[in-house]
Amino acid sequence: MTEIRTAATLVLLRDGAGAIEVLLLQRPDRGAFGGGWVFPGGKVEPVDEVGGDPQLAARNAAVRETAEETGLIVAPESLEPLSHWSPPPQLEARFHTWFFVAQAVDGEVVPQPSEVVAHEWMRPADALKRHGAGGLRLFPPTWVTLDTLMAYPTVDAALRGIRDHEPRRYETRQDAARGLALWHGDEAYDGGADTEEGPRHRLHVGSLPWRFEHR
Structure with missing residues (x-):
């Protein structure tokens, strides 16, 4: 480890x-x-x-x-x-x-x-x-x-x-396939699927400019 x-x-x-x-x-x-x-x-x-x-x-x-x-x-x-x-x-x-x-x-x-x-x-x-x-x-x-x-x-x-x-506190998880950095509070943080109105706490890093979502 x-x-x-x-x-x-x-x-x-x-x-x-x-x-x-x-x-x-x-x-x-x-x-x-x-x-x-x-x-x-x-x-x-x-x-x-x-x-x-x-x-x-x-x-x-x-x-x-x-x-x-x-x-x-x-x-x-x-x-x-x-x-x-x-x-x-x-x-x-x-x-x-x-x-x-x-x-x-x-x-x-x-x-x-x-x-x-x-x-x-x-x-x-x-x-x-x-x-x-x-x-x-x-x-x-x-x-x-x-x-x-x-x-x-x-x-x-x-x-x-x-x-x-x-x-x-930010415990980062990466979703490299979608170009995302995810943190607690995001519905996909523990592997859940995205929904249209679901909570977000993520940074889109796949392309510039990066975009932050936190709701």
Whole structure:
């Protein structure tokens, strides 16, 4: 059985012209996320683990990885948990990943060359538009996070809204034949057949632009 490890991601937010902006990093053209645009983050290491609390370890990892990859130092207590992602069972490299959000600190982004080949502050709507046109490679957790953040006009609004809700949990299942990523609440999640008015919680990833259904 494939070992499942824990990882953490930090979505840094800042106020832009009429909308919030997030920091996205492009990974080198290798590995599981080769060429993809992602948020800073990485796997939890022993140095991150304190008192047996898995969320605290993930929080520490998110801060450490962000500092290593971008040079930006964020206080662990400023992070708000946004979501928790579990991977499809068929993946070889599997990580349970915590997504946190925090207000960006002042300072220049200094990317780590071995981990980051490009970086850019983007409005979530612009990032999704560029992805839909084939200009950015995104993965479903990043795409869904960007879609979620479009609802917030400012960083303060985002942090308040996220703080008021329990972290969203996504245990992903894939329907490769139909080009779908499925989550709890979708009528086809446990193998059921689609009906015209049935509940949906899915992302159509078979072709661009991707399309999210949640009802």
